[in-house]
Amino acid sequence: MSTEWEVVIGLEVHVQLNTQSKIFCACPTAFGAEPNTHTCPVCLGLPGALPVLNEAAVDKAIAFGLAINAQLHRQSIFARKNYFYPDLPKGYQISQYEIPIVGKGHLDILLTDGSEKRVGITRAHLEEDAGKSLHEAFVAQSGIDLNRAGTPLLEIVSEPDLRSASEAVAYLKKLHALVRYLDISDGNMQEGSFRCDANVSLRRPGEPFGTRAEIKNLNSFRFLEKAILFEMDRQREILENGGKIVQETRLFDANKGETRSMRSKEEANDYRYFPDPDLLPLHLAEERIDRVRVSLPELPDVRRIRFMEQYGLPAYDAQVLTAHRELADYYEQVAENLDAKIAANWVMVELLGAMNKAGLEIPDFPVPAGELRLLLQRMADSTISGKIAKEIFEILCSEGGTVDAIIDAKGLRQITDERAILALIDEIIANNPKQTAEYRAGKEKLFGFFVGQVMKASHGKANPDQVNSLLKNRLLSQ
Amino acid sequence: MDLHLQDIHSLAEGLRRREFSALELTDTLLARLANRQQELNAFVTVTADLARQQARDADARLARGDHHPLLGIPLAHKDIFCTRGVRTTCASRMLADFVAPYDATVVQRLRQAGMVMLGKLNMDEFAMGSSNETSHFGPVRNPWDLSRVPGGSSGGSAAALAARLLPAATGTDTGGSIRQPAAFCGVTGLKPTYGRVSRYGMVAFASSLDQAGPMARSAADCALLMDAMAGHDPLDSTSHPKAAGNFSAALGRGIAGLRIGVPEEFFGEGLDPEVATAVQAAIQFFAARGARILSVHLPHSVHAVSTYYVLAPAEASSNLSRFDGVRFGHRSEQRSDLMELYCQSRYEGFGPEVRRRILIGSYVLSAGYYDAYYRKAQQVRALIREDFRRAFAEVDVILGPTTPTPAFALGDKSTDPVSMYLADIYTIAVNLAGIPALSLPCGFTAQGLPIGMQLMGDYFADELLLAVGDAYQRETPWHQQSPKEFGL
Incomplete structure (x- = not known):
């Protein structure tokens, strides 16, 4: 990308709220059921059926608004967005238009150079999801599954404050971590619980915003990055060849790694928004906002700073460990009353490495925090060495079990009995008269040879500190 | 026994005294109905077997000593209320074969009270019309004069009541659809305060205006029906938490001291002189019994019809979007692609009237026109509401004609939508304000056509309106008249 172009990005993120039931009826929101089994007259849009707002969805929206320091509108309005689509049962989507529940707020992201950037959030509004069209299983027809119709969504719209693909990814990751912290969404991107549209345009720095394209259907961080990079190249090429960007909606094709036009502005729907007469204006009482505020968990930024202060961790460690609520919870369980830095290293290196390798998240990972904590304790109390600890951790990951049972079953307990170690040392010295003589003559490099021999003879179980000091004494005491 | 001539109160008394059973009553009405249906076309669907079953259930309850005042009383529902297992057509080809998997709250409440459903009543298609001529199942005829319309949209309800086919019916009123046909057919109908009767399961026309209400021979019967119909419904967000009431218990009050407002705007140009005379006589009736007659002004009511014909079609255009041929309702055979499926279905x-309103509604909501039409109409609506608020600071009820003319002839206005819309000139402001209004008979024209008057009240004055109407009906004969061929 030539330096004279600046990319301007704003994201619209659809977050599926993890309520038990749908936003306007009592049907369950669970994913993966038989098509059209989680439906009722309301979410099927049957004649005469009426929506009733799920208050739990409202509380989750309030929690989000508080977490981004947003203005919460004490009165917001549900509106109908009218358009025809086979998986939109009523012919309109109930959304919020002129007055959303969450107004202006912001989110701070950490850039790769370590600096912070404040990203403005324009608004967040409640709305219902549509159903799904299924094209694969039918010949010359499409199936409609309305299980998802009426699932509560929070659409979070950012300001056009992002200036690179990596900033956009950092923002999206931060948002993802935040909704999981708040427990307002499971954030499952594969199931579509967290998906993103990106508005991308180019301009000369300092000039007004250029014409943008909206890229739909970005359901992973990688796709977001690839789509923006592709779009930047596409737009630059058009602009540098004297062309004009057409305002349009583009779809990201994950297989080809490119975006392609869906519809232009001229073809866009006139949604004929108007206030939904079936729903009263949504009023937020101060007591309700206070109740949600009190129930908020510790938020990522606050937790990161606490990790640095309470555990004495470097900024980088605190950042990595607090990026996800589950990871931070895991770490805190491991680190309790142990060396915080050692615990941090284990979690960041061994645990994250193993999770990555297995492609698992914390809730599915086979080693519970309590077991890792016990492992580090056994290391601290010299039951096992660090090397053995890593071996045990691998066994825990691959076979499960408990730390103490593995230590006993495999005879991995560290040898700390002085007499036993001395017996090994004496044997090694007796078997290696030549090296002993050379060492005693001043060839101190050979000390490592002796340590290695003793450790080998103990099958790695002799306490290395004890081996060091006892060996030194024995070799010198002649 | 002329069971068909008796009102709910006397039928309930007869059932209680075991003078006849609910099944006998139901069979009597079903037999009459079978004879009269062809000339009136008041019913879309007659549910004889179901009615007999419900009547037997009611008899069993009566035998156990259950004496709910509506137990065993037959009624029929306007075909806009969803009924599980019985088709709900909205008098439209779109829903000609639609069978809802659930009951509207109104249907459920009246069934729980023990009422026996005889069938589903004809109406204007999707409640859009003032003459019942837009029905896919053909027009309903006015029993007082078969060449005339019964009014609309609840025309089947009013005609069936007037012809003494049944003692009770449900209706819905978006711009006058209970009151105008009640006036044209000489029966009594209440459009309750918005939010007192659940809209759940009532096919929506204009959600902010639609309100279900009772239609019967008298205000006292309407009160009995309201006792069962009204009440908060958690399934309807616009249902009022204090919707319930004891309407029957409010009856029996005197008229002395009642402040009755008469709006000048309702007695101007376009009002038929015979209607004016009958309504003036009613005013004299109240004055003679100690009511204070006061002049009130509703200056913005002249804009009610134009305001309504922006807002109601706007909401309708969206409410009717769900009829797309995809999941239920009519699906065209011509459907080579999705757009054709939508358009043809x-x-x-x-x-044509439904299509016209969808077009108007889509237009007034579209980008660039919203502010000029929809938003402006909402502002006028607020002014109309304010007119009533000011008036009800001075008076207890407002009295005026329900309609400018008595029932007009079939075909008279069906080719001129605007003149048809003006048939609702006195009823529409009430819906825009959300207040209750009762229409009741107050005389006849020289030709023998019924004339109706309208009592309007402040929010939650439904009980007062019924009590005033009942006081009037205790001393007047109009509501007891029935058309000759049908009354016998």
Whole structure:
């Protein structure tokens, strides 16, 4: 990308709220059921059926608004967005238009150079999801599954404050971590619980915003990055060849790694928004906002700073460990009353490495925090060495079990009995008269040879500190 | 026994005294209905077997000593209320074969009270019309004069009541659809305060205006029906938490001291002199019994019709979007692609008046026109509401004609939508304000056509309106008249 172009990005993120039931009826929101089994007259849009707002969805929206320091509108309005689509049962989507529940707020992201950037959030509004069209299983027809119709969504719209693909990814990751912290969404991107549209345009720095394209259907961080990079190249090429960007909606094709036009502005729907007469204006009482505020968990930024202060961790460690609520919870369980830095290293290196390798998240990972904590304790109390600890951790990951049972079953307990170690040392010295003589003559490099021999003879179980000091004494005491 | 001539109160008394059973009553009415249906066309669907079953259930309850005042009383529902297992057509080709898997709250409440459903009543298609001529199942005829319309949209309800086919019916009123046909057919109908009767399961026309209400021979019967119909419904967000009431218990009050407002705007140009005379006589009736007659002004009511014909079609255009041929309702055979499926299904499924209103509604909501039409109409609506608020600071009820003319002839206005819309000139402001209004008979023209008057009240004055109407009906004969061929 030539330096004279600046990319301007704003994201619209659809977050599926993890309520038990749908936003306007009592049907369950669970994913993966038989098509059209989680439906009722309301979410099927049957004649005469009426929506009733799920208050739990409202509380989750309030929690989000508080977490981004947003203005919460004490009165917001549900509106109908009218358009025809086979998986939109009523012919309109109930959304919020002129007055959303969450107004202006912001989110701070950490850039790769370590600096912070404040990203403005324009608004967040409640709305219902549509159903799904299924094209694969039918010949010359499409199936409609309305299980998802009426699932509560929070659409979070950012300001056009992002200036690179990596900033956009950092923002999206931060948002993802935040909704999981708040427990307002499971954030499952594969199931579509967290998906993103990106508005991308180019301009000369300092000039007004250029014409943008909206890229739909970005359901992973990688796709977001690839789509923006592709779009930047596409737009630059058009602009540098004297062309004009057409305002349009583009779809990201994950297989080809490119975006392609869906519809232009001229073809866009006139949604004929108007206030939904079936729903009263949504009023937020101060007591309700206070109740949600009190129930908020510790938020990522606050937790990161606490990790640095309470555990004495470097900024980088605190950042990595607090990026996800589950990871931070895991770490805190491991680190309790142990060396915080050692615990941090284990979690960041061994645990994250193993999770990555297995492609698992914390809730599915086979080693519970309590077991890792016990492992580090056994290391601290010299039951096992660090090397053995890593071996045990691998066994825990691959076979499960408990730390103490593995230590006993495999005879991995560290040898700390002085007499036993001395017996090994004496044997090694007796078997290696030549090296002993050379060492005693001043060839101190050979000390490592002796340590290695003793450790080998103990099958790695002799306490290395004890081996060091006892060996030194024995070799010198002649 | 002329069971068909008796009102709910006397039928309930007869059932209680075991003078006849609910099944006998139901069979009597079903037999009459079978004879009269062809000339009136008041019913879309007659549910004889179901009615007999419900009547037997009611008899069993009566035998156990259950004496709910509506137990065993037959009624029929306007075909806009969803009924589980019985088709709900909205008098439209679109829903000609639609069978809802659930009951509307109104249907459920009246069934729980023990009422026996005889069938589903004809209406204007999707409640859009003032003459019952837009029905896919053909027009309903006015029993007082078969060449005339019964009014609309609840025309089947009013005609069936007037012809003494049944003692009770449900209706819905978006711009006058209970009151105008009640006036044209000489029966009594209440449009309750918005939010007192659940809209759940009532096919929506204009959600902010639609309100279900009772239609019967008298205000006292309407009160009995309201006792069962009204009440908060958690399934309807616009249902009022204090919707319930004891309407029957409010009856029996005197008229002395009642402040009755008479709006000048309702007695101007376009009002038929015979209607004016009858309504003036009613005013004299109240004055003679100690009511204070006061002049009130509703200056913005002249804009009610134009305001309504922006807002109601706007909401309708959206409410009727769900009829797309995809999941239920009419699906065209011509459907080579999705757009054709939509366009053909809707074109074939909806009649011309419904299509006209969808077009108007889509237009007033579209980008660039919203502010000029929809938003402006909402502002006028607020002014109309304010007119009533000011008036009800001075008076207890407002009295005026329900309609400018008595029932007009079939075909008279069906080719001129605007003149048809003006048939609702006195009823529409009430819906825009959300207040209750009762229409009741107050005389006849020289030709023998019924004339109706309208009592309007402040929010939650439904009980007062019924009590005033009941006081009037205790001393007047109008509501007891029935058309000759049908009354016998």
